[in-house]
Amino acid sequence: MNDTVIGVGVIGCGEIAQLMHLPFIHELPSFRIAALCDISVGVIEKLGAQYGVEALYSDYTALIADPAVDAVVVCTYDHGDIVAAALAAGKHVFVEKPLAFTPEEARPMVEKAEASGLVAMIGYMKLYDPGYEIGLEKIATIGTPRSIHIHDFAGRFDTYGALYTQVKATDIPADVMATSRAAAAGRIEASLGPDHAGYVGLYLLLLMLGSHDLAVLRGAFGSEARVRYAQPVGEDQLLAVLEFGEGVPCYLDIGVAHYEWWDEFLHVHGDTDEVRIQFQNPYWRQASAVVTVREAAPSGASERRLPGVPDTAFRREWKHFADCILNGAKPRTPLSGGLDDLNLAVAIIKAMPPKPV
Numbered sequence: 001m002n003d004t005v006i007g008v009g010v011i012g013c014g015e016i017a018q019l020m021h022l023p024f025i026h027e028l029p030s031f032r033i034a035a036l037c038d039i040s041v042g043v044i045e046k047l048g049a050q051y052g053v054e055a056l057y058s059d060y061t062a063l064i065a066d067p068a069v070d071a072v073v074v075c076t077y078d079h080g081d082i083v084a085a086a087l088a089a090g091k092h093v094f095v096e097k098p099l100a101f102t103p104e105e106a107r108p109m110v111e112k113a114e115a116s117g118l119v120a121m122i123g124y125m126k127l128y129d130p131g132y133e134i135g136l137e138k139i140a141t142i143g144t145p146r147s148i149h150i151h152d153f154a155g156r157f158d159t160y161g162a163l164y165t166q167v168k169a170t171d172i173p174a175d176v177m178a179t180s181r182a183a184a185a186g187r188i189e190a191s192l193g194p195d196h197a198g199y200v201g202l203y204l205l206l207l208m209l210g211s212h213d214l215a216v217l218r219g220a221f222g223s224e225a226r227v228r229y230a231q232p233v234g235e236d237q238l239l240a241v242l243e244f245g246e247g248v249p250c251y252l253d254i255g256v257a258h259y260e261w262w263d264e265f266l267h268v269h270g271d272t273d274e275v276r277i278q279f280q281n282p283y284w285r286q287a288s289a290v291v292t293v294r295e296a297a298p299s300g301a302s303e304r305r306l307p308g309v310p311d312t313a314f315r316r317e318w319k320h321f322a323d324c325i326l327n328g329a330k331p332r333t334p335l336s337g338g339l340d341d342l343n344l345a346v347a348i349i350k351a352m353p354p355k356p357v
């Protein structure tokens with residue numbers, strides 16, 4: 001690394017790497033794309049030509065060994081071994097969410113990252129959303145909440161994904177990803193235990209979609225959430241009641257709907273005021289979360305929208321990663337937060353009625 005430009009190796013060049021990470025690494029002056037890795041040779045050849053990158057690898061250990069790589073971004077399905085190898089080789093790490101599939105595999109990742117002195121952070125981009133930051137400032141002014149509601153029914157990804165050109169892999173044997181998913185499912189079953197091993201699908205929903213929301217909650221109210229109630233609602237939806245602080249209830253409902261719009265919010269009910277942070281489709285660049293405040297006013301009730309800032313959460317997290325590496329800033333989304341979220345996800349599932357495989 002020269003003093004100001006960080007060489008990034010991208011491991012896993014699929015959807016999120018292509019739609020969000022590669023364009024920002026390419027564009028931001030603190031970074032250069034030093035190397036690409038994917039098990040699809042077709043994908044890395046096309047992306048290498050597109051971004052002018054010659055170091056192309058289908059084996060992540062070779063990318064990690066490349067001296068031009070100062071930092072890696074991990075955008076594969078299964079992250080644990082790759083993160084461990086990158087840290088062992090002295091590379092800074094930016095890993096997509098979820099950190100890992102189980103707390104058992106995440107714990108050594110956190111320990112290794114903390115012992116390494118390297119920068120390691122999770123791509124919880126919603127925590128870098130300017131609307132979220134504005135909303136948190138407002139939440140801090142309304143006193144102890146009477147209740148909190150976090151809701152994520154997502155929405156259609158395809159409409160927003162279609163805004164970008166994506167190179168799709170056509171050369172990966174079908175059984176490779178199936179084997180990887182089956183291995184992860186086996187580890188999850190072991191972690192959930194025999195009484196709850198039948199909830200792998202809902203647990204994965206909590207990780208792949210809901211971990212964003214667990215992180216959003218943690219960013220607002222800390223990591224001491226207790227689980228008071230949890231219930232499956234069919235195969236692709238769940239409901240839980242958490243508790244923060246001195247008995248503040250938090251309703252969490254996560255599911256998959258197919259709305260044309262994006263349906264995800266954090267709503268905080270204070271004693272006299274309410275604050276709602278409405279998130280936008282994550283693939284919609286420049287669209288920050290919208291904050292609505294309802295509060296008592298001299299003439300009665302008032303409702304207003306706080307003006308957002310036109311910026312992209314993914315771009316802001318990359319700028320923060322650069323600030324951590326170049327200026328010693330402390331990561332706002334360290335790996336330890338990902339472990340907290342995995343612990344909470346397991347606790348939510350274990351609070352559900354037993355469901356053996």
Ligand SMILES: NC(=O)c1ccc[n+]([C@@H]2O[C@H](COP(=O)([O-])OP(=O)(O)OC[C@H]3O[C@@H](n4cnc5c(N)ncnc54)[C@H](O)[C@@H]3O)[C@@H](O)[C@H]2O)c1
Pocket residue numbers: 011012013014015016017037038039040043058059060074075076077078096097098123124125169172208282
């Ligand atoms: N922050 C967000 O909003 C967001 C959005 C989407 C996905 N994600 C996360 O990003 C990760 C990737 O998701 P995606 O949607 O891009 O998936 P994807 O399937 O489109 O891409 C994954 C890529 O990794 C490659 N790959 C798999 N195993 C590999 C290995 N061992 N070595 C090298 N390459 C390998 C695959 O060939 C594929 O191209 C997941 O962890 C997901 O949770 C985050």
